[in-house]
Amino acid sequence: MVTSAIETTSTPDQATLDALRESVANVLTEQCDSTELHAFVDGKNALDKILWAQAGQLGWLGLGIPEQFGGLGMCSQGLVILHGELGRQSAPGPYIATLSAAQTIVETGDEAMRATWLPRLASGEVSAAVPATLDVSGLTRSGAGVSGAMRCLGAADAALLLAPADDAWVVVDLDGAEVAAASMWDRTRDVFDVRLEDATPVGVLPDSAATRAALTRTLALAVAADSAGGARSITERTIAYMKTREQFGRPIAGFQALKHRAADLATKLAVADEMVRHAVQRTVTGEPDADLWASLAKSEVTEACVFITTDCVQLHGGVGFTWDFDPHIFLKRARLNEVLIMANTALRDQAAAALAAITASGRSALELGL
Amino acid sequence: MSILDAQHDLSAFRQAIRDWLAEVVPPDWKARMARASNEEYIAFQRWWMAERSKVGLAIPHWPKEYGGAGLSQRHLIAVADEMARADAPQNRLFTISLIHMPGTLLPHGTEAQKRRYLSGVANGEVWCQGFSEPNSGSDLASLRCRAVRDGDHYVINGQKIWSSNSMYADHCLLLTRTDPNAQKHRGITYFIMDMRSPGVEVRPIRQANGRAEFGELFLTDVRIPAENMIGAENDGWRVAQATLASERGVISFEGGERQRYEIEAFYRNSLKVGAAWLKDAQLHREFVSFLAEMQAARRLLRRVLEESETQGASASVLPSIVKLSSTVLRQRICSFMVRISGMDGQAFALLAEEPFGSPMFDFLSAFSGTIAGGTNEIQRNIVAERGLGMPRV
Ligand SMILES: Cc1cc2nc3c(=O)[nH]c(=O)nc-3n(C[C@H](O)[C@H](O)[C@H](O)COP(=O)(O)OP(=O)(O)OC[C@H]3O[C@@H](n4cnc5c(N)ncnc54)[C@H](O)[C@@H]3O)c2cc1C
Numbered sequence: 027m028v029t030s031a032i033e034t035t036s037t038p039d040q041a042t043l044d045a046l047r048e049s050v051a052n053v054l055t056e057q058c059d060s061t062e063l064h065a066f067v068d069g070k071n072a073l074d075k076i077l078w079a080q081a082g083q084l085g086w087l088g089l090g091i092p093e094q095f096g097g098l099g100m101c102s103q104g105l106v107i108l109h110g111e112l113g114r115q116s117a118p119g120p121y122i123a124t125l126s127a128a129q130t131i132v133e134t135g136d137e138a139m140r141a142t143w144l145p146r147l148a149s150g151e152v153s154a155a156v157p158a159t160l161d162v163s164g165l166t167r168s169g170a171g172v173s174g175a176m177r178c179l180g181a182a183d184a185a186l187l188l189a190p191a192d193d194a195w196v197v198v199d200l201d202g203a204e205v206a207a208a209s210m211w212d213r214t215r216d217v218f219d220v221r222l223e224d225a226t227p228v229g230v231l232p233d234s235a236a237t238r239a240a241l242t243r244t245l246a247l248a249v250a251a252d253s254a255g256g257a258r259s260i261t262e263r264t265i266a267y268m269k270t271r272e273q274f275g276r277p278i279a280g281f282q283a284l285k286h287r288a289a290d291l292a293t294k295l296a297v298a299d300e301m302v303r304h305a306v307q308r309t310v311t312g313e314p315d316a317d318l319w320a321s322l323a324k325s326e327v328t329e330a331c332v333f334i335t336t337d338c339v340q341l342h343g344g345v346g347f348t349w350d351f352d353p354h355i356f357l358k359r360a361r362l363n364e365v366l367i368m369a370n371t372a373l374r375d376q377a378a379a380a381l382a383a384i385t386a387s388g389r390s391a392l393e394l395g396l
Numbered sequence: 397m398s399i400l401d402a403q404h405d406l407s408a409f410r411q412a413i414r415d416w417l418a419e420v421v422p423p424d425w426k427a428r429m430a431r432a433s434n435e436e437y438i439a440f441q442r443w444w445m446a447e448r449s450k451v452g453l454a455i456p457h458w459p460k461e462y463g464g465a466g467l468s469q470r471h472l473i474a475v476a477d478e479m480a481r482a483d484a485p486q487n488r489l490f491t492i493s494l495i496h497m498p499g500t501l502l503p504h505g506t507e508a509q510k511r512r513y514l515s516g517v518a519n520g521e522v523w524c525q526g527f528s529e530p531n532s533g534s535d536l537a538s539l540r541c542r543a544v545r546d547g548d549h550y551v552i553n554g555q556k557i558w559s560s561n562s563m564y565a566d567h568c569l570l571l572t573r574t575d576p577n578a579q580k581h582r583g584i585t586y587f588i589m590d591m592r593s594p595g596v597e598v599r600p601i602r603q604a605n606g607r608a609e610f611g612e613l614f615l616t617d618v619r620i621p622a623e624n625m626i627g628a629e630n631d632g633w634r635v636a637q638a639t640l641a642s643e644r645g646v647i648s649f650e651g652g653e654r655q656r657y658e659i660e661a662f663y664r665n666s667l668k669v670g671a672a673w674l675k676d677a678q679l680h681r682e683f684v685s686f687l688a689e690m691q692a693a694r695r696l697l698r699r700v701l702e703e704s705e706t707q708g709a710s711a712s713v714l715p716s717i718v719k720l721s722s723t724v725l726r727q728r729i730c731s732f733m734v735r736i737s738g739m740d741g742q743a744f745a746l747l748a749e750e751p752f753g754s755p756m757f758d759f760l761s762a763f764s765g766t767i768a769g770g771t772n773e774i775q776r777n778i779v780a781e782r783g784l785g786m787p788r789v
């Protein structure tokens with residue numbers, strides 16, 4: 027199945043994107059530093075709520091939403107910058123689910139859905155949830171009602187759920203639904219279980235296939251960007267540690283074996299960043315291969331990120347194995363990212379099918395478009 | 397009844413262990429321990445030691461004059477193998493008591509020390525190892541914890557870190573600096589420290605896997621009688637080599653055997669329930685590759701055991717090669733389990749109820765293999781420099 031990505035807004039210029047990155051980074055490095063993050067992980071502050079309120083005020087939550095619905099209309103490029111910076115700080119909050127659901131409604135929702143939900147999502151008044159994995163759905167539809175149980179990515183107080191129920195994609199108002207927050211190894215992410223009993227959806231998306239493709243692609247870009255940002259950040263922190271940690275009378279960063287390891291990590295990061303950029307660019311220009319590259323960016327980059335964060339634990343030595351240092355937080359986030367959307371084996375299968383379809387149609391999937 | 401009565405016939409010995417395990421191991425122990433508090437877990441560990449003690453299996457590998465049974469390596473392998481097969485509890489709380497302490501005292505302790513301490517283990521005495529310090533990990537010989545002679549005592553001041561089970565320990569194998577002016581390997585002295593001495597403070601450290609199994613030791617004017625010195629003053633580094641060498645034996649062997657049964661049970665169960673990963677050819681291929689590596693690792697572990705009884709074993713780098721291959725394999729297998737468990741595997745769970753029941757817990761715990769006991773990077777240096785004759789720069 028190949029669907030082309032349609033961006034509903036014009037693309038921002040580089041200067042605007044750079045300014046966005048800088049302002050997001052400034053806020054997050056100040057408010058979501060290692061100390062605050064550890065306190066959050068230990069349940070000692072409400073960092074997720076504080077950041078969310080601020081994200082709403084600063085317009086981050088409307089980055090990809092067209093201006094007529096209260097957003098900034100910066101499309102995928104803006105979103106990927108935000109997710110990358112959130113990943114850098116391992117920032118807690120339901121960003122991936124909310125922003126991806128919003129983007130999907132922008133692309134494949136109907137007018138009523140857009141008008142009802144997008145302004146509220148853009149302001150941060152409400153958050154949204156999506157299935158934690160898209161290839162297994164626990165929801166069924168009989169008549170107008172939706173029933174079943176499902177594990178969702180998103181805050182347990184999310185207002186809406188965008189999910190498949192049999193062959194339709196529906197928006198369910200979660201007000202009054204039976205939800206239970208799940209405790210995950212990655213404490214920076216919200217996951218919950220929902221049980222619906224004959225719930226009436228507040229909307230049914232007109233095109234199921236396009237909706238599934240749009241949500242898969244948007245989530246894939248978000249997760250890949252988050253992983254790439256997290257991997258880069260923990261690598262920088264690890265290298266900084268290696269420069270100050272002394273053994274055998276010198277900084278461990280001076281050992282050639284470790285220099286080579288760091289150089290390998292830097293190489294993997296450079297590759298990962300380009301994979302994300304390539305997928306975003308194909309999306310922005312609406313290429314038929316956009317879904318293919320988004321799926322591959324997610325599978326490749328999340329696995330690279332698991333490798334990198336694992337190595338960062340090891341490069342710290344004993345302190346890397348403690349709760350009080352940063353590496354385990356990034357490693358756990360990386361491992362959750364790895365299994366989101368669907369197993370990477372399944373995403374690669376989708377990419378292979380897309381490649382075959384594009385090639386069979388006489389086109390090339392390998393244009394860089396630069 | 398003592399299982400040791402059957403020791404002259406190895407298969408009867410095995411059968412006796414098997415019968416005893418079938419009787420004594422509570423079938424639900426894993427499920428219970430998965431929900432246990434630290435205190436309950438420690439009480440359980442002590443109970444298990446007492447049960448082993450009753451049938452002569454607490455310290456069967458020690459010489460008879462110190463309360464052991466003087467069992468051969470082959471018998472020890474049989475014990476470890478049967479324990480693993482029965483999925484019996486491990487005596488984690490007693491690792492230092494059972495391995496490092498005798499590994500140090502038997503070659504280097506005084507007769508009085510051996511008599512006093514060796515038999516204590518069968519009665520449940522817990523030991524910890526106070527080697528690493530905040531600034532001395534890989535470079536252990538740079539340690540700074542000070543010991544100063546004062547009459548017939550030494551006075552200790554300093555800090556130790558990562559000391560496993562130190563919160564529950566009765567005694568500590570302690571490395572200190574007695575001569576700060578000597579070359580770093582030459583000014584170290586080894587002591588037995590009573591963990592209840594005034595001035596010993598232990599703070600648990602929480603691990604990435606959520607548990608707190610090791611601790612930090614703050615030592616302030618702790619007085620240790622001179623008779624608690626192991627070996628001579630300033631000769632502690634040589635004695636410490638015996639402690640480090642002792643780690644190479646049966647513990648890792650038993651770990652390897654346990655992994656075999658775990659992975660077999662996991663596969664059998666996957667077949668039974670028709671697990672989704674079995675339908676994925678790529679995952680299936682990955683899985684069978686692990687099995688080839690695992691069999692090789694188990695064979696290598698047996699070689700290390702055989703070698704440890706020969707002359708010149710201390711010069712061999714085989715233990716380092718085995719540590720490198722088996723700890724990395726463990727990490728990769730756990731990582732595979734995490735991947736195939738999908739979202740379910742990401743749900744927080746502190747301890748495994750089933751083999752690989754909590755793959756993230758196992759995956760995170762696998763770092764103890766790649767970091768503790770000399771990191772894998774240090775093992776690579778050992779293999780390259782000592783084993784392959786490559787120059788140190
Ligand atoms: C689970 C666990 C249990 C432990 N239990 C005990 C215990 O009971 N008693 C005890 O005394 N200690 C214990 N330790 C401590 C352990 O021995 C040390 O953590 C280990 O030796 C590494 O020292 P470090 O943590 O200071 O790391 P560092 O030495 O600071 O190492 C940091 C990084 O630098 C690398 N590195 C250092 N030197 C070199 C070099 N020359 N070449 C290349 N790379 C290098 C290391 O491999 C590592 O990746 C335990 C550790 C763990 C994780």
